[in-house]
Amino acid sequence: MLGNGLPTQGNSPTLLLRGLRKSFxxxxxxxGLDLEVMRGECFGLLGPNGAGKTTTIEICEGLxxxxxxxxxxxxxxxxxxxxxxxxxxxxxxxxxxxxxKLTVDETLRLFRSFFRRGIPVDESIRTAQLEEKRHxxxxxxxxxxxxxxxxxxxLVGDPELLFxxxxxxxxxxxxxxxxxxxxxxLKQAGRTIxxxxxxxxxxxxxxxxxxxxxxxxxxALGSPQQLIxxxxxxxxxxxAIVGHETGDGLVDPALLKAIAGVExxxxxxxxxxxxxxxxxxxxxxxxxxxxxxxxxxxxFRTHSATLEDVFVGLTGRxxxxx
Amino acid sequence: xxxxxxxxxYQLTMVxxxxxxxxxxxxxxxxxxxxxxxxxxxxxxxxxxxDVFQVGATTTQLTQALAADKGxxxxxxxxxxxxxxxxxxxxxxxxxxxxxGVSYKYDETNPDARTARMVADRAIQTAAGRRExxxxxxxxxxxxxxxxxxxxxxxxxxxxxxxxxIWGMGFSIVESRQKKLLKRLVASPMPRWQYLASYLLSRxxxxxIEVVGFLGFARLVFGVPFRGSMWQLGLLCVLTSLAFSALxxxxxxxxxxxxxxxxxxxxxxxxxxxxxxxxxxxxRFPAVIQPAVRALPLTAAIEALRGNMxxxxxxGQQTAQIGILLAWLLVSFAISLRIFRxx
Numbered sequence: 107m108l109g110n111g112l113p114t115q116g117n118s119p120t121l122l123l124r125g126l127r128k129s130f131x132x133x134x135x136x137x138g139l140d141l142e143v144m145r146g147e148c149f150g151l152l153g154p155n156g157a158g159k160t161t162t163i164e165i166c167e168g169l170x171x172x173x174x175x176x177x178x179x180x181x182x183x184x185x186x187x188x189x190x191x192x193x194x195x196x197x198x199x200x201x202x203x204x205x206x207k208l209t210v211d212e213t214l215r216l217f218r219s220f221f222r223r224g225i226p227v228d229e230s231i232r233t234a235q236l237e238e239k240r241h242x243x244x245x246x247x248x249x250x251x252x253x254x255x256x257x258x259x260x261l262v263g264d265p266e267l268l269f270x271x272x273x274x275x276x277x278x279x280x281x282x283x284x285x286x287x288x289x290x291x292l293k294q295a296g297r298t299i300x301x302x303x304x305x306x307x308x309x310x311x312x313x314x315x316x317x318x319x320x321x322x323x324x325x326a327l328g329s330p331q332q333l334i335x336x337x338x339x340x341x342x343x344x345x346a347i348v349g350h351e352t353g354d355g356l357v358d359p360a361l362l363k364a365i366a367g368v369e370x371x372x373x374x375x376x377x378x379x380x381x382x383x384x385x386x387x388x389x390x391x392x393x394x395x396x397x398x399x400x401x402x403x404x405x406f407r408t409h410s411a412t413l414e415d416v417f418v419g420l421t422g423r424x425x426x427x428x
Numbered sequence: 429x430x431x432x433x434x435x436x437x438y439q440l441t442m443v444x445x446x447x448x449x450x451x452x453x454x455x456x457x458x459x460x461x462x463x464x465x466x467x468x469x470x471x472x473x474x475x476x477x478x479d480v481f482q483v484g485a486t487t488t489q490l491t492q493a494l495a496a497d498k499g500x501x502x503x504x505x506x507x508x509x510x511x512x513x514x515x516x517x518x519x520x521x522x523x524x525x526x527x528x529g530v531s532y533k534y535d536e537t538n539p540d541a542r543t544a545r546m547v548a549d550r551a552i553q554t555a556a557g558r559r560e561x562x563x564x565x566x567x568x569x570x571x572x573x574x575x576x577x578x579x580x581x582x583x584x585x586x587x588x589x590x591x592x593x594i595w596g597m598g599f600s601i602v603e604s605r606q607k608k609l610l611k612r613l614v615a616s617p618m619p620r621w622q623y624l625a626s627y628l629l630s631r632x633x634x635x636x637i638e639v640v641g642f643l644g645f646a647r648l649v650f651g652v653p654f655r656g657s658m659w660q661l662g663l664l665c666v667l668t669s670l671a672f673s674a675l676x677x678x679x680x681x682x683x684x685x686x687x688x689x690x691x692x693x694x695x696x697x698x699x700x701x702x703x704x705x706x707x708x709x710x711x712r713f714p715a716v717i718q719p720a721v722r723a724l725p726l727t728a729a730i731e732a733l734r735g736n737m738x739x740x741x742x743x744g745q746q747t748a749q750i751g752i753l754l755a756w757l758l759v760s761f762a763i764s765l766r767i768f769r770x771x
Contacts, residue, residue: 169615169771192617199615203607207450208443219439220618263617 118181120145120267120298121166126175128161128322135161136172137322143300143315148293150313151302152413154423158322159302160200163271166300167197180266193222196265198256200272206245210236210255213244214262221263234258234288250281257288268292270301274308286311306413318417325420333416338369339381342415343392346377346405357401365391370419381411381419436618440626447600448630457595458638462588463645469584469707470577470650481544484510485523490530493555494523499547520544523552578653581646582733583706585639589668590700590726592638594693597627597676602689605680611771620770624677631673632666639665655740663743664736664750668729671753674760675725681764700726728752 121143128136135158143149151159164170166177168184168191177184182191204213214227225233231240234254239247247255253273260268273289274282282305289312292299303309309316310330318326318333326333334340347357362371362380367388369381382388385408396403418424432438448454480498484505485491494502505513510522514533520541522533530552534541604610613623639662646652654661679696683689703717704710704726713721721727732749735741743750 167615169611189617192615197612197615199608199612201608202612203609204612205443205447205604205609207447212443212446215433216436216439216443217616219434219436220616222617259612259616 119143119178120147120180121149121300122176122178123162123166124176126162126165126177127173128158128165128170129173130161134322136165139175139322139324141317141324141327143298145298146296148289148299148301148312148314150309150316151300151319152304152306152309152316152417153302153319154304154417157319159304159319160271161322162319163269163300163302167195167269168192193263194266196260196263196268198260198268198270198273200275202256204244204252204255204259207243209241209243210247210258211240213255214258217259218262224263225261227262230258230262233261233291235284248281250277250284253277253281253285254288257285261292265297267298267300270299272302272304274303274305282308306417310413316413318413318420320417320421326416330413333413334411337381337411337415337419339367339383340411341382341385341388341408342411343380343382343385343389343408344377344405345392345396345403345407347396348402348404357396357399361395361399362392365395367391372418372422374418374424377405379415379418381415437622437625437629440618440622441629444600444626444630445633448596448634454595458588458592458634459641462584462642466577466581466584466642466646466650469580479540481521481540481547482519483521483523483544483548484513484519485525486510487525490523490525490552494548494551496555497547497551500544500551521548523548577646577650578738579734580707581643581650581652582737583730585642585665586668586704586726586730586733587701587706588638588642589635589665589729590672590697592634593631593669593672594676594679594697596631596634597673598680598689598693599686601627601677601680602683602686605684605769605771606686608771614770627677628670628673631669635665635669652737654737656736657742660743661733661736664729664732664746667750667753667757668725668733671725671729671757671760674757674764677764677768678760681768684769700724703727705730723752725753725756 119142121141123139123141126136126139126141127134137158139158139162151162153159161170165172166179168177168188179191180194184191208216210231211227214230218224218227218230231237234257236251236254236258239251244252244255257270257273260270270289274285277285286308289299289301293312301312313330315327315329316333317324326336328336357378359371359373362368362378365380365388367382367384369383372379380388380392389408414424480501483494483500483502485494485502486505486507488504491502491504494500503519505522507522507524510519510524511533513519514522514535520534520538521544524531524533532545532548534545536542601610604613614620643652643654647654675696676693679692680689683692703713703721704724706726710721710727710730711718722731728749732741732746732753735746735749
């Protein structure tokens with residue numbers, strides 16, 4: 107199987123991690139990680155900064171050696187088949203700055219020359235929608251264009267497996283949507299994609315499955331829909347009580363949880379959060395209960411549950427607190 | 429795309445060229461600056477006719493005797509005026525008539541005054557009828573190869589080879605590391621040796637332009653001689669450039685910030701600018717530190733270049749210098765390969 111250049115059997119995972127551990131000095135970055143990503147999947151590693159996402163993806167990319175555990179990509183191992191693996195995967199790193207005085211075209215021709223086989227430079231430029239910037243110097247590109255160039259550099263080798271580390275961090279909303287469309291296109295072309303992000307909306311929008319990471323461990327794994335369903339309700343009701351904005355309210359949590367249709371309750375900085383299954387039946391009961399307690403609302407809003415709510419439910423912290 | 433354009437070594441080398449040519453400052457420092465320096469030094473140290481020394485004497489008879497020598501311009505003055513003229517530096521020497529001969533008043537620590545004293549003494553003794561005990565003929569040297577510009581051109585060449593190699597390697601490697609480009613490159617299937625080889629290939633090509641441009645200018649404008657074999661001179665330039673490239677690689681092998689790198693580069697180059705005999709002979713330094721001075725790669729390079737250009741020495745007579753350069757090349761390269769940080 108080694109080195110024959112043929113794709114591995116369809117049923118073996120494209121990426122397989124077993125018991126992965128990595129510490130830096132006294133910080134445990136990855137703490138016993140097991141993971142399988144199948145062929146054709148778009149898989150997201152989601153978590154706050156410092157959760158160990160980048161360390162994990164860099165171990166997968168063969169840039170960081172794990173302290174223990176095994177990494178298998180396309181049925182191959184870094185120690186024995188580094189050259190072969192480098193030819194078959196595409197990598198976008200978090201903070202690469204390409205030489206500012208080279209043009210887009212020159213940069214891509216350089217990266218294309220490293221691969222034995224791949225797509226023509228023209229095609230990578232078209233895929234990344236950089237046609238107008240083809241002969242512009244990298245230094246003149248916007249943040250989104252630079253990120254698309256990094257993506258194009260990862261694509262020129264026509265990789266079977268693509269790693270994207272925080273592809274949209276630091277981009278404005280429009281540039282992010284542009285990049286999402288690009289990833290959509292790559293998914294449709296059937297590539298296996300592994301990406302990290304700390305944006306829940308990005309993971310929800312792009313990924314078939316996500317692993318939520320915290321403190322070097324996977325704390326939840328599944329499709330975005332499965333994870334959201336695991337919160338217990340598809341809707342989140344948030345409210346605050348007049349006079350209680352700064353601390354925990356005088357509301358008895360047991361009373362709130364007793365309301366039919368309310369799955370869970372938590373308080374964060376004076377704001378109560380309830381996850382509920384059906385808004386139209388639960389909300390009138392919540393109003394009735396609060397009025398019955400003689401309490402007045404200062405805030406009230408609802409939203410559909412997101413991966414953020416999954417993270418909050420699991421850790422008690424917000425994703426962006428860090 | 430042609431076969432050549434598909435080769436990663438070609439692409440990497442072209443990237444080096446493009447990045448260099450798109451950096452106007454680098455072009456100035458490597459190609460223009462050494463020529464400007466040579467012009468400046470050539471003007472400052474151009475050969476002038478021998479100095480004529482201004483002297484004073486207390487009697488007209490003495491003044492006439494002194495004026496008979498072309499190296500002196502003499503004036504008659506009384507002793508008080510003469511002392512004042514001496515103090516203000518308008519004369520270098522005052523000759524006073526004494527009952528049994530003459531007395532010279534001058535500053536012993538001023539080399540010009542010492543020379544003026546010797547010339548004046550010769551003139552006075554000759555006027556008094558002294559004959560030379562030994563017949564002497566004078567052959568004045570004005571030929572090329574013994575002027576200061578001839579001495580300094582090989583020095584500047586060596587200095588330039590050092591600067592362009594160390595800066596050329598150091599800055600761009602450390603910049604690539606700082607901007608995480610090195611990490612991105614090793615994440616691709618790029619063969620790592622090709623990255624370093626692309627630096628050497630571009631350095632050696634640029635070397636041709638650099639050396640031919642500078643030496644051609646020195647030849648055309650100053651008529652600096654080339655007494656040794658040209659291909660041996662070329663070989664010495666290549667060896668020098670490779671040795672300093674290896675040293676530049678060593679300097680750049682760990683540093684992660686430009687500040688650290690430029691500090692290190694200055695630390696490496698500064699002692700050589702001073703000690704290695706670019707502008708004056710390295711033999712002027714005390715004997716105690718001579719072994720250290722001679723072991724520096726720039727000293728060896730400049731000695732070999734001067735030997736080739738000014739004395740026509742061949743490589744066989746320069747084994748010591750070549751050995752020193754080779755040792756720096758091999759040791760620096762071996763250490764850098766071991767400690768080089770790709771990320």
